[in-house]
Amino acid sequence: MADSAMLTLLDEDLASPGVSSLGRNVVLLTWDVPHAERISSPTLKTDGDDIWPLASLRLSLPHGGTRLFWVFQRPPEGQITVDLSLEALGSTTAVTIDSDTDIAPVDAEELVDGIDRQGCVALVSALFNVWGTMFRLQRNRTFIGILEDLLSQMAPAPGQAVAVAQIANDFILARTSLVSGFGKVDAIYTLGKNGPTRIPARPYRIPDAKGGRDVVHFLIDRARISSDESLLILIGPGGLSVRRMFTPDGRLPSIERWFREHAHTAPGLREHMLTEISDRSSAGPAYALELQLRSPLRPRRISSSLTTPSAEIVSALATPAGTLVTGWYRDPVGLFAGIEASRPDGGSLDLTADLFRFPVEVAGPTEGSRLGATGFAVLVPATAGSAHILQPRFHLRLKSGARHPLVPKLQPADPVAARAAALRAIPAQHVDQSVLTQILSPVIANLHEQTRERIGRPTLQKIGAPLARPKASVIIPLYKNLEFLRFQIAAFAADPWIRTNAEIIYVLDSPEQAQEVEHLLGGLHLVYGLPIILVVMERNGGYARANNIGVSFAQGDVLALVNSDIIPVSPGWLEKMTARLNGRRRIGAVGPKLLFEDGSIQHAGMYFSQDHRGHWLNQHFHKGMPRDYAPACEERVVPAVTGACLVTSKSVFDAVGGFTEDYVVGDYEDSDLCLKITMTDRKIAYLPDIELYHLERRSMSLNAEYMRGIAWQYNCALHSERWRDLMIAAMQAGRPRKGRNAAI
Numbered sequence: 107m108a109d110s111a112m113l114t115l116l117d118e119d120l121a122s123p124g125v126s127s128l129g130r131n132v133v134l135l136t137w138d139v140p141h142a143e144r145i146s147s148p149t150l151k152t153d154g155d156d157i158w159p160l161a162s163l164r165l166s167l168p169h170g171g172t173r174l175f176w177v178f179q180r181p182p183e184g185q186i187t188v189d190l191s192l193e194a195l196g197s198t199t200a201v202t203i204d205s206d207t208d209i210a211p212v213d214a215e216e217l218v219d220g221i222d223r224q225g226c227v228a229l230v231s232a233l234f235n236v237w238g239t240m241f242r243l244q245r246n247r248t249f250i251g252i253l254e255d256l257l258s259q260m261a262p263a264p265g266q267a268v269a270v271a272q273i274a275n276d277f278i279l280a281r282t283s284l285v286s287g288f289g290k291v292d293a294i295y296t297l298g299k300n301g302p303t304r305i306p307a308r309p310y311r312i313p314d315a316k317g318g319r320d321v322v323h324f325l326i327d328r329a330r331i332s333s334d335e336s337l338l339i340l341i342g343p344g345g346l347s348v349r350r351m352f353t354p355d356g357r358l359p360s361i362e363r364w365f366r367e368h369a370h371t372a373p374g375l376r377e378h379m380l381t382e383i384s385d386r387s388s389a390g391p392a393y394a395l396e397l398q399l400r401s402p403l404r405p406r407r408i409s410s411s412l413t414t415p416s417a418e419i420v421s422a423l424a425t426p427a428g429t430l431v432t433g434w435y436r437d438p439v440g441l442f443a444g445i446e447a448s449r450p451d452g453g454s455l456d457l458t459a460d461l462f463r464f465p466v467e468v469a470g471p472t473e474g475s476r477l478g479a480t481g482f483a484v485l486v487p488a489t490a491g492s493a494h495i496l497q498p499r500f501h502l503r504l505k506s507g508a509r510h511p512l513v514p515k516l517q518p519a520d521p522v523a524a525r526a527a528a529l530r531a532i533p534a535q536h537v538d539q540s541v542l543t544q545i546l547s548p549v550i551a552n553l554h555e556q557t558r559e560r561i562g563r564p565t566l567q568k569i570g571a572p573l574a575r576p577k578a579s580v581i582i583p584l585y586k587n588l589e590f591l592r593f594q595i596a597a598f599a600a601d602p603w604i605r606t607n608a609e610i611i612y613v614l615d616s617p618e619q620a621q622e623v624e625h626l627l628g629g630l631h632l633v634y635g636l637p638i639i640l641v642v643m644e645r646n647g648g649y650a651r652a653n654n655i656g657v658s659f660a661q662g663d664v665l666a667l668v669n670s671d672i673i674p675v676s677p678g679w680l681e682k683m684t685a686r687l688n689g690r691r692r693i694g695a696v697g698p699k700l701l702f703e704d705g706s707i708q709h710a711g712m713y714f715s716q717d718h719r720g721h722w723l724n725q726h727f728h729k730g731m732p733r734d735y736a737p738a739c740e741e742r743v744v745p746a747v748t749g750a751c752l753v754t755s756k757s758v759f760d761a762v763g764g765f766t767e768d769y770v771v772g773d774y775e776d777s778d779l780c781l782k783i784t785m786t787d788r789k790i791a792y793l794p795d796i797e798l799y800h801l802e803r804r805s806m807s808l809n810a811e812y813m814r815g816i817a818w819q820y821n822c823a824l825h826s827e828r829w830r831d832l833m834i835a836a837m838q839a840g841r842p843r844k845g846r847n848a849a850i
Contacts, residue, residue: 123190123201124216127209128177129248132241134212135176135188135201138167138220149189152181161240163232165225173221175229177237181205211248214255226260227346234295234302234341244301253297257337261348267338269352270323271364273383274393278326278354279361282338283319284311288345294324295339296351298332302339305330306386309340310378312452323375325382328354365401373499373511374452376403381450384493391494395519398496406513408502410470410477415441417502418468419514421531423524424495425556427548429486431457431500432531433512434466434479441504445512447486448499457484458503462545464536483532485545494519521556522646528553529770534816539719542816542823550820554770562644564613564655569627570637576609578684579660579756582668583652584623585615590671590801591626599634601677608666608680611639613656615646649749649772650765657756657764665759669750671801675701679796683753686793694788695754695780697747698796699738707731708800711744711792712777714833721819722826722833724777727792744792745784745836749776750800758783770817774825781829784836 123137135148150160163175180186180203188201203209218226233253243249257264271279284291294305307324314320322340331354340347359367365376384394407418417435435442444458466481486498496519500512518524528550532541580598584591598604614623620642627638641656653667664684679698686696700709710727717723724746728738749765762782765775780790826833 123199125201125203125209126212127248128212128237128241128252129243129246130241131180131182132237132243132249133178133180133186133203133209135178136217137174137190137199138171139174140171148176150178150186152186161232161237163229165221165228167220167225168222169220173225175232177241179241180209212252214252214259217256218259224344227341227344230256230260230339230346231292231341231343234304234339235293238302244303246301250297250299250301253302254337257297257339257348260346264337264348264350267349267352269354269358271361272328272354272358273325273361276328276387277383278328278331278358279364279379280324280326280338280352282322282340282347282349284322284340284345284347286314286317286320288320288340288347289342291322291340291342291345293341294326295341296326296330296332296336297339298336298351299334300332303330308378308382310372310375310452312372312375321372323372323379325379325386327386362397362401365397373448374450377448377450377493377495377499380495381490381493394493395496398516399519402516403497403499403513405497405515406511408510408512410436410468410479411438412471412477413438415439415502415504416468416479417445417510417512419500419512421517421527422498422500422514423517423528423531423549423553424488424498425524425549425552426488427552428488429495429498430483430528430531430545430549431486431498432481432483433500433514434468434481435502436468436477436479441506442502443505444503445482445484446501446503446509448501450489454501455486456503457486460484462532462541464532466533481532481536483541483545485548521553521560525550525553525557525770529817529820532816534819537816537819539823542819546816547820547823550770551768554768558647558651558767560645561647561651564644565642566659567624567640567642568637569624569631569640570635572637572639573607573609573661576607576662578604578608578664578666578680579657579662580604580608580610580666580668580680581613581653581656581660582611582670583613583615583649583656584619584670585646585649585652586619587670588619588623588626590673592630593673594670595627595630595634595636595638597674597677599636601674601680603678603681605636609639609661610636611641611656611659612670613641613643613652615643615648615652617643617645648767648770650767650769650775653749653775654764654767657759660756663756665754665756667749667752667754669800672700672751673799673801675797675799679798680753682796683793686791687753687755692788693791694758694783694786695747695752696791696793697744697752698798699733699792699794700748700750700798700800701733703799703801705733707733707735707738708802709748709750710738710794711742711790712746712748712780714745714777714837721822722830723822724774733797739794741794742792743789745833746777746780746790747792748800749779750802751798752776752779754783758786758788762786769821769824771821773818774821778825778829781832784832 121138126134128134161177165173183205186203190199238244267282269278270281291309294307295302305326309322309324312321336351338349338351380394384390408416410416415437419433421432423430446454446456461482461484464481466479467476468479470477496517501509503509683696702708707728712724714722715725728735766778769775
């Protein structure tokens with residue numbers, strides 16, 4: 107190392123500091139001192155001003171001393187004075203460097219002379235991780251040469267890293283090895299003629315059971331691989347590995363093929379790589395999902411037996427809120443010890459203590475036989491990373507210590523299908539409030555939110571010439587059931603007030619029927635001459651979203667929210683309901699009397715009551731009673747009216763934010779809307795002199811998510827949590843009694 111232009115050393119027993127260049131006027135100052143001495147931070151000045159930044163490193167020497175390193179930027183002009191002092195000896199050293207002093211580059215051999223392996227690792231880490239970035243030396247030729255010389259001193263004959271698979275045109279899956287005691291890998295670099303490049307990879311290590319060398323896999327961006335000969339450097343707190351870098355070619359297998367061939371050789375590696383792919387680019391999540399769909403794992407279960415344990419993972423729906431896991435196990439002779447989830451880092455998470463158990467039946471060993479088993483459900487905490495894992499891995503653990511792998515079938519990638527699976531994950535009769543809250547609701551809510559985000563934009567089609575300035579807009583969601591469409595439109599067409607004052611907006615929430623509905627509505631327009639607006643959802647959005655979308659296209663000041671299975675008894679119904687919306691009496695919404703096909707009452711307003719489990723339910727006044735039942739013939743204020751036929755002003759609807767969309771499939775949105783209107787100090791009125799038929803639940807019965815699952819329980823719990831206090835206050839105030847209510 108070159109000496110400074112001027113050096114003053116008061117203690118002749120101490121070695122002189124060394125001064126050398128790291129490149130770009132960056133100076134490295136080194137000093138070997140007794141190990142026990144306290145070293146004051148050096149003072150660097152140029153023309154009386156302090157110099158910053160300053161980086162430092164302290165390494166122990168085998169003979170008991172310490173080697174000190176300081177790195178700083180030399181200004182282009184002026185003289186630098188560095189004052190160093192050893193407090194215990196009272197020694198002071200002054201180093202002076204003139205701006206025109208020629209400083210030789212660092213000599214790598216001298217730099218590491220006398221430093222043990224651990225010290226060399228710390229020095230390399232400082233050069234790559236700190237000094238190069240801090241002083242912007244990564245592309246400096248002098249600095250690159252110093253790194254190359256230093257690594258050649260430490261690893262004169264490096265082994266070869268291997269490329270094992272290619273991922274599209276973006277990444278290479280690389281493999282190398284580390285001694286088992288290497289410890290954590292903090293950073294990965296390549297080093298070529300253009301300098302060091304950090305690889306933003308999280309390596310995955312497969313430990314060697316015999317304590318030899320661990321196999322390490324990681325992703326490297328193809329763009330970061332130099333075309334010339336380069337090195338691969340892995341750095342950790344206590345380890346350094348140097349390998350010759352590969353040059354990829356077109357003969358590498360695809361990652362899909364590699365996944366298929368190595369699916370079970372390293373169980374956590376697949377999941378780790380999927381997470382890496384997902385996190386490394388904007389297209390990563392989509393590509394990771396495609397990889398799983400193209401290269402699924404073979405499902406693994408332990409088949410049912412009369413005498414030995416058996417088990418299966420039925421569903422494992424992964425979301426950012428956690429993974430909903432359901433399955434079953436049989437334990438005929440008491441060998442079951444637990445269920446474990448595999449973690450991406452290769453470890454496992456014991457789920458046994460958190461399992462919710464319930465009785466189920468599973469297929470037996472002979473055709474048609476059934477065996478009793480223990481069903482279970484658990485919410486596994488979400489792991490870091492954005493990858494959507496479609497087949498998480500699990501193990502059945504036995505008391506003998508044996509662990510048997512369990513892999514579910516490929517889980518739904520579409521959030522709509524995943525939500526449907528979550529709603530059927532546990533038989534409804536086994537779902538109580540704690541199971542709903544702690545296990546099911548977080549996943550259902552997240553999948554429902556994902557579904558809402560993917561609904562897309564609707565399309566609009568006008569059939570006939572619409573009214574220029576309609577007074578009212580009739581919004582009718584359509585979902586699969588078209589059975590009553592002809593009768594409904596015929597009734598609308600027979601109503602003179604609707605013809606001259608209302609626009610009809612159908613919102614098709616089953617877009618796969620678009621062609622059929624367009625043809626049907628076009629034909630009905632030819633027959634009745636009634637203009638119709640058809641809004642087609644891009645994807646199914648549910649009752650609330652369909653209504654809100656329909657309202658967004660509405661031109662009328664009054665909104666009539668009507669189900670597709672509502673048939674008016676006589677004309678004039680909408681004119682009368684519109685007239686009852688009165689600002690002076692603060693009527694915010696009105697609902698009519700609804701009748702079953704046989705003429706009995708289906709709806710005469712709604713009230714709230716608690717069941718035996720404490721759930722607040724929506725109830726219909728006088729349901730099943732005769733049409734002319736006296737208490738149902740009184741016009742009055744009620745807590746709510748059904749969304750099957752609800753009329754309100756567009757200004758009120760917009761002011762309360764429309765229908766709340768976080769209820770699943772379609773339920774409780776109507777009472778939620780009414781309670782929001784009530785919160786604005788407006789009233790909900792029931793109008794018994796206006797009658798319509800309601801062929802209840804015909805369209806809902808076509809929705810498997812609702813009829814087979816626990817959607818109503820989820821919605822009920824959500825509604826109760828949101829409105830419990832207001833419902834209790836309303837019931838205690840005596841307004842919504844089953845018999846008589848406040849008259850308008």
